[in-house]
Amino acid sequence: MFPTPLLHLAKKSPIGIFINARVLRDQMKREAFAENEQLRQALRYISQNTTLPPRQRAHAQLQLTTMHAHTRSTQFKNRCIVGGKGRGVFRDFRMGRYQFRLNALAGNLPGVKKASW
Numbered sequence: 001m002f003p004t005p006l007l008h009l010a011k012k013s014p015i016g017i018f019i020n021a022r023v024l025r026d027q028m029k030r031e032a033f034a035e036n037e038q039l040r041q042a043l044r045y046i047s048q049n050t051t052l053p054p055r056q057r058a059h060a061q062l063q064l065t066t067m068h069a070h071t072r073s074t075q076f077k078n079r080c081i082v083g084g085k086g087r088g089v090f091r092d093f094r095m096g097r098y099q100f101r102l103n104a105l106a107g108n109l110p111g112v113k114k115a116s117w
Contacts, residue, residue, distance in 0.1 A: 020084040029076040036071040040064065 046052060046060035069075055078089045080096035088097040093109065104112045 022086070023079050023081060023084045026076050026079050029070045032068065032070040033073055033076065036067065040067065040071055043067075 043060045043064045047057050047064060077086055078091055079086050080089050080099055081094045082099040083096055085096040090100050093100055095103065103109050105114065
């Protein structure tokens with residue numbers, strides 16, 4: 001298998017957990033979104049404002065469509081930061097079900113304990 005071009009960028013994420021290429025790609029998408037969020041919101045406001053002239057609205061819409069796809073919030077996916085799984089991820093902890101269970105039982109998650117009734 002050939003090495004992924006994203007793997008040479010970082011072995012650890014900014015939060016300090018080992019990651020794979022999918023998690024790194026997701027992190028890059030989130031950073032691109034954060035950088036362009038205000039510009040995108042301004043352009044969306046201009047393009048949807050009916051009091052502005054149609055030419056100005058069309059120009060804002062054109063700028064929106066030419067922006068990179070990673071600047072949209074729909075492009076990133078909640079992934080497990082430990083294993084990189086894309087399904088069964090708890091949003092609050094950003095961990096998959098199994099990793100959440102292991103970390104909760106080990107006491108690594110504050111405020112989480114095994115239920116008993």
